Amino acid sequence: MIKRTRGEKIFAVFNVILLSLIGLACLIPVWHCLCASISDPITVSKTRGLILWPKGGVTTIGYAKSLQNESLLRGYVNTILYVILGTGFGVLMTIFAGYGLSRNLLFGGAIALFLTFTMMFNGGIIPTYMVVRSLGMLDTRAAIVLPTALSVFNIMITRTSFKSIPEGLMDAARIDGAGHIRILVSIVIPVSKAIIAVITLFSAVQIWNSWFHTAIYVRKRELYPLQIVLREIVLQNTSQASDAGEATSELNQLHAIIRYCVIMLSIIPMLFLYPFIQKYFVTGVMIGSIKG
Amino acid sequence: MPVEITARKKPFRQRLRRDMRENWVVYLLLLPVIIWYIIFCYLPMFGIVMAFENFKFAKGLFGSAWVGFKNFQKFFSSYYFWRLLRNTLTLSIKDLIIAFPAPIIFxxxxxxxxxxxxxxxIQTISYLPYFISMVVVCGMVKTFTESTGIFSQISQALGGPKELISNPGSFHGIMITSGIWQGLGYGSVVYISALTAVDHELYDSAKLDGANRWQQTLHVTIPGIMPTIIIMLIMRVGHLMSVNYQKIILLYSPATYETADTISTFVYRKGLLDGDYAYAAAVDLFNSVINTILLVTVNWISRRKSETSLF
Known part of the structure; x- marks a missing residue:
């Protein structure tokens, strides 16, 4: 290796310091929320600036109170349901479409164009709302799961991956008399576990995090997913309390930490899955950038 | 010419029969996907017609009265038109200048x-914010920018506004900073993969020519990833009129409408909250037409100047 000049050494040190700071900046907001969520509520409500360690003694009262919040729990259960339904439907359809477009169909090119055109141009939120409304889907679980279930990007990376399967594998099965369904189930899907993991992940994360179209299509509280409940608690400051005035003031004090608790409760599952998520996520973006 | 092509291929009807015999199952699998795209993507495209109507839900798309460009005229002569256009463009251009280069530099x-x-x-850590939901990110942004939050505290110490989140002058800064925070790692993935593809022999010959690290970056690395940068830039400019409206809706308040209200958020409020559907659809259509024109223009310029283009 060629010796580095002085300028290059200074740059290297500076670079490492700056990148470390960027890394810290990515973590500090989450750390702040974690520490605040287990701090003493009254101390937190008086604190200005960052909370980098639990203040006024560690307490789990915020979590205990949050977990008693019925809307939050219902939101959790609903979101899990929507993730299962939406991901199940979306991934199944994406596999069908990916397989279809990876075959040499007479109308394959036309169908691919039909799908990719929607990436360039769409009707916009108002006409889409009108379609959902005309179908009688307002205030139904279908409105939360269906309208965003498919993505052209996922279909295209699935197709690319299916296309790379050696044709010989399928020819052998075809000679044995296997039809398309057999080939899809016993050859294509088993050798494409990685790409299926990627699209499952993309779709699950997207459904877990989405809030906007639910806010448009659904007014029934019992259908609310987690993010809508979070929005009420964290951003609109309406912790839907309460009967007595006494209880309200206690809740107001607690609210200082409850919003951090609900933030953490929504991030924690993701943090546990993160090592798995980020591995497949990088694979997915790479496949996508090579050419969808 | 056409004669030659058809001469090499079998007649269309024969190919069609064969395709249907061999692949009808595949078409059956594709059918629900096509139906989904018709319902949720193509029907809304036809629904844009409502922008030219005095649309009443009870009368439907075909029964409502045709009014031509009246909804558009109403928008162009509206008190809010210039404010919305200015906010959309300034927020987007600031974002383009500040946030677009960030993942490249990273x-x-x-x-x-x-x-x-x-x-x-560092890479692994930097992807983390991307997976935090928009609602939670905005919740964090709010706790940091309300009067007791760290950024408002800094602002107060420097003699600036007391609370950043309700100060119109700070709104774009909040949007762009939080956008970089959330998107830096994710945005860098495509450039990192482009960097690994740069030919290593180019570095060796640059070293032989006596180029230092800085010169290598300038003359080998950056030209190497330029096609990727241009593609990303075309896509970005093609979305110049699309701001992150979901985030704005979570963060803005009537106190900050002066700088925070953009065309997309106006569409949301007018259409979905006030129920003025046709007007909102017209405003949205205006927005996407400008976007499409921009995309096609930038793509055309890029194809002529650098031979890199999206289509």
Whole structure:
């Protein structure tokens, strides 16, 4: 290796310091929320600036109170349901479409164009709302799961991956008399576990995090997913309390930490899955950038 | 010419029969997907017609009265038109200038690291914010920018506004900073993968010519990833009129409408909250027409100047 000049050494040190700071900046907001969520509520409500360690003694009262919040729990259960339904439907359809477009169909090119055109141009939120409304889907679980279930990007990376399967594998099965369904189930899907993991992940994360179209299509509280409940608690400051005035003031004090608790409760599952998520996520973006 | 082509291929009807015999199952699998796209993507496209109508839900798309460009005229002569256009463009252009280069610089910085372990850790950490939901990110932004939050505290110490989140002058800064925070790692992935594809022999010959690290970056690395940068830039400029309206809706308030209200958020409020559907659809259509014109223009310029283009 060629010796580095002085300028290059200074740059290297500076670079490492700056990148470390960027890394810290990515973590500090989450750390702040974690520490605040287990701090003493009254101390937190008086604190200005960052909370980098639990203040006024560690307490789990915020979590205990949050977990008693019925809307939050219902939101959790609903979101899990929507993730299962939406991901199940979306991934199944994406596999069908990916397989279809990876075959040499007479109308394959036309169908691919039909799908990719929607990436360039769409009707916009108002006409889409009108379609959902005309179908009688307002205030139904279908409105939360269906309208965003498919993505052209996922279909295209699935197709690319299916296309790379050696044709010989399928020819052998075809000679044995296997039809398309057999080939899809016993050859294509088993050798494409990685790409299926990627699209499952993309779709699950997207459904877990989405809030906007639910806010448009659904007014029934019992259908609310987690993010809508979070929005009420964290951003609109309406912790839907309460009967007595006494209880309200206690809740107001607690609210200082409850919003951090609900933030953490929504991030924690993701943090546990993160090592798995980020591995497949990088694979997915790479496949996508090579050419969808 | 056409005669030659048809002469080589079998007649269309014969190919069609064969395709249907061999692949009808595949078409059956594709059918629900096509139906989904018709319902949720193509029907709304036809629904845009409502922008030219005095649309009443009870009368439907075909029964409502045709009014031509009246909804558009109403928008162009509206008190809010210039404010919305100005906010949309300034927020988007600031974002383009500040947030677009950030992941490129970040990827280049990572590329200069010698320790693979350190590089990998920083990368992994930097993807984390991308997976935090928009609602939670905005919740964090709010706690940091309300009067007791760290950023408002800093602002107060410097003699600035007391509370940043309700100060119109700070709104774009909040949007762009939080956008970079959330998207830096994710945005850098595509550049990092482009960097690994740069030919290593080019570096060796640059070294032989006596180029130092800086010159290598300038003359080998950056030209190497330029096609990727241009593609990303075309896509970005093609969305110049699309701001992150979901985030704005979570963060703005009537106190900050002066700088925070954009065309997309106006569409949301007018259409979905006030129920003025046709007017909102017209405003939205105006927005996407400008976007499409921009995309096609930038793509055309890029194809002529650098031979890199999206289509």
């Amino acid at each position: 990827a280049l910085m990572l590329n200069e690291l010698r320790s693979r372990k350190f590089k990998k850790s």
